[in-house]
Amino acid sequence: MEVPILKQGAVLIATFQAALSDADLNQLRSALVQQVVRFRSRGVIVDVTAMDVMDSFASRTLREIAHMIRLRGAETVIVGIQPEVAFAMVQLGLTLEGVATALDLEEGLAYLNQKFKTMK
Amino acid sequence: MSRMEIRVTISSDQDIVLARQKGRSLALELGFSSGDATLVATAISELARNIVSYARNGQIILKDLQGSNRVGISVTATDSGPGIPDVGQALRDGFSTSGSLGLGLPGVRRLMDEFEIVSKPGQGTKVGVKKWRP
Numbered sequence: 001m002e003v004p005i006l007k008q009g010a011v012l013i014a015t016f017q018a019a020l021s022d023a024d025l026n027q028l029r030s031a032l033v034q035q036v037v038r039f040r041s042r043g044v045i046v047d048v049t050a051m052d053v054m055d056s057f058a059s060r061t062l063r064e065i066a067h068m069i070r071l072r073g074a075e076t077v078i079v080g081i082q083p084e085v086a087f088a089m090v091q092l093g094l095t096l097e098g099v100a101t102a103l104d105l106e107e108g109l110a111y112l113n114q115k116f117k118t119m120k
Numbered sequence: 121m122s123r124m125e126i127r128v129t130i131s132s133d134q135d136i137v138l139a140r141q142k143g144r145s146l147a148l149e150l151g152f153s154s155g156d157a158t159l160v161a162t163a164i165s166e167l168a169r170n171i172v173s174y175a176r177n178g179q180i181i182l183k184d185l186q187g188s189n190r191v192g193i194s195v196t197a198t199d200s201g202p203g204i205p206d207v208g209q210a211l212r213d214g215f216s217t218s219g220s221l222g223l224g225l226p227g228v229r230r231l232m233d234e235f236e237i238v239s240k241p242g243q244g245t246k247v248g249v250k251k252w253r254p
Contacts, residue, residue: 087158
């Protein structure tokens with residue numbers, strides 16, 4: 001199942017629809033990086049509200065996405081990690097270190113807008 | 121005693137998703153909270169991924185546990201892959217041979233209440249975990 005990517009101004013928004021397989025996550029990673037280049041995006045929001053499990057693979061892929069996009073000079077923020085998912089992640093030792101997170105889409109956009117101001 | 125048994129054949133990343141969905145449903149059916157069902161589903165995801173990464177094929181077996189005064193869920197991951205030469209080392213945080221984060225087994229142990237592993241080089245691996253409903 002492909003993750004739809006929405007372009008809103010300088011920001012790309014990828015919204016996870018349901019449980020994603022490893023192949024879907026890899027596909028998302030290449031699609032996002034390509035589109036950041038294509039649209040000269042300055043920010044990416046990955047909305048994982050619908051994700052019911054964040055295991056080591058998903059967590060590693062999200063980190064890779066954030067780091068690749070940073071190398072392009074854009075910022076990534078992960079939004080909507082559910083409390084239960086966050087609890088399981090911490091138990092597993094997955095902290096998404098070095099990756100920005102925000103409560104929801106609105107907070108994520110606010111975070112990026114703030115970043116864009118300081119980047120100018 | 122166990123009344124239900126669900127077997128999921130694991131041979132691709134799609135099966136990992138299927139196994140954890142079935143595990144979550146069984147946990148919810150057994151009366152686990154949604155939070156605990158998430159812990160169980162996450163543990164299943166890691167165990168199933170180990171099968172795909174290290175052994176390619178295997179099985180996840182989900183069962184209910186009916187004790188005299190408690191209910192739980194049992195998850196067994198079996199494969200006939202290469203086995204783990206040093207189980208003690210595999211249970212330490214940060215150890216991995218397939219380029220993963222290497223948090224798999226110690227993490228799974230933290231997510232669940234009971235954990236046991238039997239593995240012999242060349243004879244496969246069997247990991248059994250249990251979680252009891254509080």
